[in-house]
Amino acid sequence: MNARPALSPVDALLSAADGALRTVFGAHRAARPCPRPAGPADAVTLSERERRLSGALMRVNHVGEVCAQALYTAQALATRDAALRAHFEAAAREEVDHLAWTEQRLAELGDRTSLLNPLWYAGAFGIGLVAGRLAGDRVSLGFVVETERQVEQHLESHLDRLPAQDAASRAIVQQMKDDEARHALDAEAAGAVPLPAPVQWLMRGAAKVMTTTAHHV
Numbered sequence: 001m002n003a004r005p006a007l008s009p010v011d012a013l014l015s016a017a018d019g020a021l022r023t024v025f026g027a028h029r030a031a032r033p034c035p036r037p038a039g040p041a042d043a044v045t046l047s048e049r050e051r052r053l054s055g056a057l058m059r060v061n062h063v064g065e066v067c068a069q070a071l072y073t074a075q076a077l078a079t080r081d082a083a084l085r086a087h088f089e090a091a092a093r094e095e096v097d098h099l100a101w102t103e104q105r106l107a108e109l110g111d112r113t114s115l116l117n118p119l120w121y122a123g124a125f126g127i128g129l130v131a132g133r134l135a136g137d138r139v140s141l142g143f144v145v146e147t148e149r150q151v152e153q154h155l156e157s158h159l160d161r162l163p164a165q166d167a168a169s170r171a172i173v174q175q176m177k178d179d180e181a182r183h184a185l186d187a188e189a190a191g192a193v194p195l196p197a198p199v200q201w202l203m204r205g206a207a208k209v210m211t212t213t214a215h216h217v
Contacts, residue, residue, distance in 0.1 A: 020125070023069040023099070024117050030100035031093070035175040037167035046109075050163040055111030056215045057158050058169055061176065062102035063114045063214040064151055068095045070124035071147060075140050078132025084141075087190055091144075091183055098179070101172045108168070114214045123206075141192035146200055148184035150207055152177055 022028075046054065072092035076085045106113060114120065132140040155177040162169050195203075 020070070020073070020121055023066055023073075024121050028096055028100040028103060030097040032097050034101045034104055035171040037171045046163060046166060050166065051109055052111075054162055054166045054169050055106060055109040057162060058102050058105050058109065058172075059111060059114055060211050060214045061155070061158065061173065062099065062106065063117065063120050063210060064154065065095055065098040065102060066114075066117050066120050067124035067210070068092075068147070068151070069099070070121045071128040071143070074125045074128030075132045075144070078129050078140065079137055081137055084137055084190065087186070091186070094179060094183075098176050101176070105169055105172055115217050116213065120210060120214070123210075138191050138193045139195070141187045141190055142195045143203075144187040145184045145192045146195050146203055148180045148187065150204060152180045152184070154207070154211065155180065 069092055072088045072095065076088035076092070079085050079088070103113065128140070128143065131143045155173050158173050159170060159177070162173065
């Protein structure tokens with residue numbers, strides 16, 4: 001992986017602003033094909049109740065990817081290590097696949113993304129920037145590990161909650177879960193340190209507020 005030189009402060013801020021606008025308001029194109037189940041599962045008709053449930057869960061998953069983009073963008077902006085910046089940027093590019101897949105599935109379900117996406121992005125960006133600037137690279141990577149572990153558990157719970165016949169949503173969530181587990185391992189390999197228990201509890205509490213709200217709004 002080639003590490004590009006650091007941008008000037010002004011260019012870095014402009015790049016971060018552009019990334020925020022693209023994430024929150026732009027259309028996303030995946031580099032990888034959207035995961036699909038084998039067989040004719042896409043043709044299965046969901047009941048209205050099942051469709052609403054799948055839509056709510058996929059909206060929550062989309063919010064998680066908005067937050068992941070914000071976190072990685074902020075951490076890339078904060079670090080002074082060119083190789084680590086490249087690590088964060090590569091992870092963010094892969095997360096774009098998840099944004100595109102969840103947006104596509106929401107459209108198929110006749111549902112929408114969260115109306116509060118600008119708020120979710122701003123909050124995650126702030127956390128990533130503070131972690132990177134005040135705590136240093138190893139703690140910043142620790143935030144990635146803890147975030148990805150929590151997301152992985154969250155996606156596992158969605159596999160339990162999604163309608164059994166909604167194989168299209170389940171295929172996307174399973175691939176996302178596998179990717180998040182790999183991102184956590186990559187961050188550990190890059191030198192992450194475990195976060196203190198109170199910080200982990202705070203992150204879980206914030207995630208609970210976000211997922212509960214995004215389920216409906």
